[in-house]
Amino acid sequence: MHFNQTNHHKKNILVVDDTPDNLRLLSAMLTAQGFEVRKALNGKMALTACQMVLPDVILLDINMPGMDGYQVCQQLKADDKTCEVPVIFISALDDVVDKVKAFDVGGVDYIAKPFHGAEVVLRIENQINLRLLQVRLQEKNFLLQEALDNLKSAQVQQIQNEKMVALGQLVAGLAHEINNPISFIYGNLQYAGQYVQDLVNLIEVYQQEYPKPTPKIQQISQDVDLNFMIKDLQNLIGAMYRGSDRIREIVLALQHFSRHDEAEMKRVNIHEDIENTLVMLQYRLREAADRPAIIVVKDYGNLPLVTCYASELNQVFMHLLNNAIDAIEEKVGNQSFNPYSLIPLDGSRSTWEDTPVPALGETSKPQWLFPTPQIRIHTEVTDLNTIKIAIADNGPGIEESLRSRLFDPFFTTKPVGKGSGLGLSISYQIIVQKHRGNITCTSSVGQGAEFAIEIPIGQPEH
Incomplete structure (x- = not known):
């Protein structure tokens, strides 16, 4: 009988049987059909043989002393190196064989003794062909996945570029329009303050020169509470000074953050960029109706100037700090509170001027009966001539099953409408691909999360 040998030319077959006669019979039968045959008398020898040379198909006797075929198959399937090799079980017709178990442990076929040469070869060829198709399918799946990953990466890059251009134009325009008025x-305000003071001085001179005002002037003075108004005018002018100075500070931070005219790499002060980002986020860090202010602890090391794409690195700081604030607010929203614990102990109400972001070592005022929300920013120079920036929060943390997908494009744990799933993916591209660095996440559920960035201090000349 002649069989097509194109698919099994020199295919490696491992025959495992504790009966030498069976080994000789199968070896002669398969060798005659062009297979390369190796033999093993027991399970231990079979496992060793597989480690030495990976077979294409294994013919495995079920009933063997010591380690039976089921146990051998289980060990083969538990090993990444051998788990894909097809296993065909063999056993005598009069043996009590649990065929269900044979397939449960990973077998792909079953042959009964006495052997029929045509059947044995046909079953082996079927498994070789199936394995070949499986490998080709895996290769195609790999190529498809690679193409999909490349498409997603290109899509994220395009979105990032478009966002960068749009953000730069918007921020530059806003900063210019706000800066003028x-x-x-x-x-x-300086002149207005001086004019007000001159008028106050004039009124005081009038009061000295005319200590007895007319009834009409006396009535107006009482109606407007002149003494209070003069005193409060100074407070109002001071508040307007501070408010307008705060706006100028924000405009400066916007200009630094966007760096619209700095598309090339340059040496920058990383701490200044972090501070500018924090200025832009102060509105989110302040005390809110349902939580105390978020304290930012700055554990800064002595960093040199770093060569980088400043505006893109600022994007990463913005994404990571925003995510940290979101995590803290999620934790606040998910916890059960005594409603009275959210009321300041002194019963006061405050304005934006009264609630600056506390500095290191300070506490938020008024005091709350509430765990202090905190973001810690740590920077240092590493032994590898890189800088490390770690941003940690004391939010709810991230489950281990989700951490491996954090940097995938369009993956997000936030509710619909709260996030696009692009922030961390864009951050990954900026840090890893554009700066030859690394970004990682460590977290314990209930204990918060930390995102660590490492980038080289210097970059190759562009």
Whole structure:
């Protein structure tokens, strides 16, 4: 009988049987059909043989002393190196064989003794062909996955580029439009304050020269509470100074953050960029109706100037700090509270001027009966001539099953409408692909999360 040998030319077959006669019979039968045959008398020898040379198919006797075929198959399937090799079980017709178990432990076929040469070869060829198709399918799946990953990466890059251009134009335009009127207000406040003081001085001279006012002047003075108004005017002018100065500070931070005119790499002060980002996020860090202010602990090392794409690195700081704030607010929203624990102990109400972001070592005022939300920023120079920036929060943490997908494009744990799933993916591209660095996440559920960035201090010349 002649069989097509194109698919099994020199295919390696391992025959495992504790009966030498069976080994000789199968070896002669398969060798005659062009297979390369190796023999093993027991399970231990079979496992060793597989480690030495990986077979294409294994013919495995079920009933063997010591380690039976089921146990051998289980060990083969538990090993990454041998788990894909097809196993065909063999056993005598009069043996009590649990065929269900044979397939449960990973067998793909079953042959009964006495052997029929045509059947044995046909079953082996079927498994070789199936394995070949499986490998080809895996290769195609790999190529498809690679193409999909490349498409996603290109899509994220395009979105990032478009966002960068749009963000730069928007921020630069806003900063310019805000800067003009606020400069006018800030510059004229000095004159307005002086004019007010001159008027107050004039009124005081009138009071000295005419200590007995007419009834009409006396009535107006009482109606407007002149003494209070004069005193409060100074407070109002001071508040306007501070408010306009705060706006100028924000405009400066916007300009630094966007760096619209700095598309090339340059040496920058990383701490200044982090501070500018924090200025832009102060509105989110302040005390809210349902939580105390988020304390930012700055554990800064002595960093040199770092060569980087400044505007893109600022994007990463913005993404990571925003995510940290989101995590803290999620934890606050998910916890059960005594409603009275959210009321300041002194019963006071405050304005934006009264609630700056506390500095290191300070506490939020008024005091709350509430665990202090905190973001810690740590920077250092490593032994590998890189800088490390770690941003940690004391939010709810991230489950281990989710951490491996954090940097995948469009993957997000946030509710619909709360996130696009691009922030960390864009951050990954900026740090890893554009700066030859690394970004990682460590977290314990209930204990918060930390994102660590490492980038080289210097970059190759572009």
